[in-house]
Amino acid sequence: MKSGFVSVIGRTNSGKSSLINALLGEELCFISRKENATRRKMNVIIMHGDNQVILVDTPGLHESNKTFNQLLIEAAKKSINECDLILFVMSVKDDFSEYEKFLSLNPKVEHIVVLNKIDLVKDEYLLKKLAEFNFNAKIIPFTNKNNFYKKILLDEICKYLPVHPHFFDAEHTTDKTLKEVAAELILESIYDNLSDEVPYFCEVVVQKVIEKDNETTFFADIITDTNSHKAMLIGKEANTIKRIGIKARKRLQDLLGIKINVKLLVKQKKHWYNDEIFLKQIKLSN
Incomplete structure (x- = not known):
């Protein structure tokens, strides 16, 4: 039995909340096409076999001088080192510099790059995008349009989780009231x-x-x-x-x-x- 916290990090509109909803199998997380819609961290509880994966939905990483937005950015950055694993989510059409910005935050735990929205591109484009990453990076292509990718990603996540009793009741999907x-x-x-x-x-x-x-x-x-x-x-x-x-x-x-x-x-x-x-x-x- 494994159980652990996985921070889902990425720029605004990279598809973090949609990915979490796809893994959960229901529309729990707030989704909007507008930027900076997610404001609070939310723990989403997913059972994968006997393992409990707790995905932490965070505000999108972006740049802003506004007090309110700074609070959102700090909340996202804080979650980077308060977990067992990081999922860095980036759209398959994002520039590689988005990943470099993430690395500049000096994450202290292991991370998986989730190359999201692969249904938007052809195989040739996807292969070219994958080739941009260092061979040491763990990259998982993903689309919420196909359940095939759900098991692959959850299987990979569970490899990184510690052996630990469940943190939450297995019937719960979130710790939010x-x-x-x-x-x-x-x-x-x-x-x-x-x-x-x-x-x-x-x-x-x-x-x-x-x-x-x-x-x-x-x-x-x-x-x-x-x-x-x-x-x-x-x-x-x-x-x-x-x-x-x-x-x-x-x-x-x-x-x-x-x-x-x-x-x-x-x-x-x-x-x-x-x-x-x-x-x-x-x-x-x-």
Whole structure:
């Protein structure tokens, strides 16, 4: 029996969350085509035979001088040496310099390079990309379009894990609370329903969860920084906030398999992303 923590590292939009969802077999992690969508580390628990693989979904590596983004970057960097193994995820179309940037962080544990999205290229291109790496690097091609690659990657991961009892109940898929999972999926719905910069200036706080008459209701606040953003989130005749709630409710129902209701309230808090006390309260700062 083996059990260990595997930090999933890579630039924004390299496909980290999609890869984790593919290995888990369900849509747990927040996915968006917009950059810097993942904000918190999430432990995703996968059983592979008798072995327990705990994948740590991290914010994407990127460069920024903003206080809020710096917290995300530091969280990702911190996770590099707080694990048993690193999966460095890069798109098959990424420049080799992305891998060099990762190496410059001086990881102290072993790593596997996951060359993601190989379904986007022909075999000749893939072979050329593989040839760019030093022969000492461990590289696993991957696509979430084909389950064949799932077993190969999980088999390889387990080779690096220590012999250890399971850290979590084998029936659990994450260590996050129901409130935390709901907040992530509501935020995902905001990214899906609003364009441009608005989602980046939003945060979600689930205030309470009520279970009654075979229905679970989530009461959540959407925090944004300006009244204009608040108006955009609500939309004309409250159409936008309705769409956000509908998408979040469907995601939660699909994930939890129970009847869900989502009640949303939009609140304005100027420059919340620079408020250290607030960021600590919502677990975006240590």
